[in-house]
Amino acid sequence: HPPASWAFLAWLRRPSVQIAPAEPEEHNAPAKAMPQDMQKADEDNAISVIGDYLKELGAAGGEDSSDEEDMEDEATTPSKAESDRKAMPPPPPIFKKPALPAAATPTPPAPESTPTFNLEPSEDNSIPSFPAANSAQRASGGRGPPRLNAVPQVQPPLRSPTASLMSPPMRSPLPNRNPTSSSSLGSGLAPPPTHSAIPSKPSKKVLLTPGHSPLDWARLTSSPSENLRGVPANMPYLRVPPSLLKQMTGRKGKDAWTVLGGKVYNITPYLPYHPGGEPELMKCAGRDGTRLFGEVHPWVNYEGMLESCMVGIAVAEGDVPGKGGLEEMD
């Protein structure tokens, strides 16, 4: 029972119903016959007549015939279905989606042409590459080939009618990058607070020569056969006064010594391994480099890195025992 049948039934039940005789120029013979039959029957009989008529209609159009099939039937043989449809009151207006803005709506195709789309962003005065200049599509209408806007710029994607009535989804206006509020909960997209996330200064690391990576240095210092101190291997730790430290500048054939945290290191073997470059490291040669070191990279574990380069401890001038050994201090 298609909904149109019920509408027809309700229309017949109206007390003031008057089925006008079909216009001869608009209706064919079956269309005339059907309403005349209906007028002869009284209102109660009309229901049974309609029931029979609907059965006939079902037999003529098929039980579940699609619109296309209906159209085929109408085109070949004028059926009762068509005459019935002509006798029916006009259907209620079909709900249409609100028209999109002109920019987002594809231009309707010319009625007699095959729909074609030109996805290239073309100027109005330029000739689109498709359809071809001598094609039937181009010759078919004055409106020219329809153009498809590939992506609507302003319109959000269309949703179902119910969804369109809903309020828009909540959107946070700005990403929350406040570490105190978001990162402690582990939510949000903000990066976690870290000292290295936004470097305050550009890196001053240099390109080390092959074989002088931090890993190479670690391998070298862990080798027991290497003497990196620059003094005889069996010599005990030295007590180094400032006068002696000043002489160890790395020049005139001497090693470069520096003091870090009160310990004296021979930094000469480490020079080609220093990620900050040799000139930077040489700034602390022959003097106490503790402050300088701490200004650049206080996180570096110099004690572990330079353990095998330690030559002694820094002492005040005149605080040097006769033999200069460190055993007494231990």
Ligand code: HEM
């Ligand atoms: C003598 C002991 C020193 C050792 C063992 C040492 C070790 C290191 C290490 C391991 C790095 C790499 C740091 C990293 O990757 O985060 C580095 C970088 C650097 N070092 Fe040293 N350093 C020493 C002394 C110095 C001194 C005295 C200076 C400056 C006068 C200096 C200047 C630099 C610089 C500028 C960098 C590059 C930092 C960067 O931009 O990443 N270093 N050093």
